[in-house]
Amino acid sequence: MQKDSDAFTLTINGSIETAEYEDCSALAAKLMIVFKKDKDTCNWEIMNGNDQCTTQLSHRMRGVRVSESFAFNQPFFAALRGSSAHGWPQLCFSFMGPDMFGRNIPRGYAVGHVPMFPGSYTIELPIFRPKATSMMQAITSFVQGHHTEFKNPSHSLAHNFGRDRVRTKTHGFITVNLTVALGPG
Template identity: 30%
Template sequence: MAAAAPSVFLLMVNGQVESAQFPEYDDLYCKYCFVYGQDWAPTAGLEEGISQITSKSQDARRALVWNFPIDVTFKSTNPYGWPQIVLSVYGPDVFGNDVVRGYGAVHVPLSPGRHKKTIPMFVPESTSKLQKFTSDPCPLPGLRHSPLQRGDQGHEEAGL
């Protein structure tokens, strides 16, 4: 008698990266990706993406509005390693180079339905006067491109 194949369940994520508050910056774009455990696999949609560049809105909020759609489906045999969405926000420095302006992550909600999440964004801080002068907020070269950066500071936020 053949062993029964493990049953799977599906997790569908539909939504958007709505907006962000970065009072000191303008002309920013957002990258997203999902991180998840080894028993998870994407079955449909895109698990990473990059938004358009946006400027601050003209209303009192001065929000950076992307309304960037997300649509991905995952399958798994167990909930361990439940997916998280990781956001990285980039913008130009004084020399026109793209640098990270903030990053954050949140777990995909466990229950079905409509959810609105606010993600605290961690902001890298220069470690030397030279880095502050050159507007390079990344003390380590690998930090600039990693979606799972870690930081101590940060008061900005992005909304899903």
């Protein structure tokens, strides 16, 4: 991106804290910071940090009672430069975990915009999973271990291509702590 007077920087410093998820014993999360790249209307780029990170495989937290929580405590950082609010960055998550046969399968997705104002935030995003379109597809996917999933989640979720035609079910939520800062470009 060329230096221009309309450019600004967006700094995101955050931590993937916990996830509440039903019906699985272990869970891992992959975060993708997705933004629009369009030379005519906006042009976002990463200046520093990473636009992706992956957590460890987390098992349920143990305590006095059985918990539905998975602890990640995964930090992430990204400094971006943009020229307009069009294409504002979004946090896109995909979740993986073992099924009852030990196969690593997609467990769900979550998406949400980075807050537009500077400050510290704790956000909770719902974790959803695409539903099979028929009973036959559900049975076949269970037997073969190929569950219904988005082939390119960052593209499908962040840009809403075909999202209105997908039936989903919510399985829990993820908690993310963010500190957002804005500055001149």
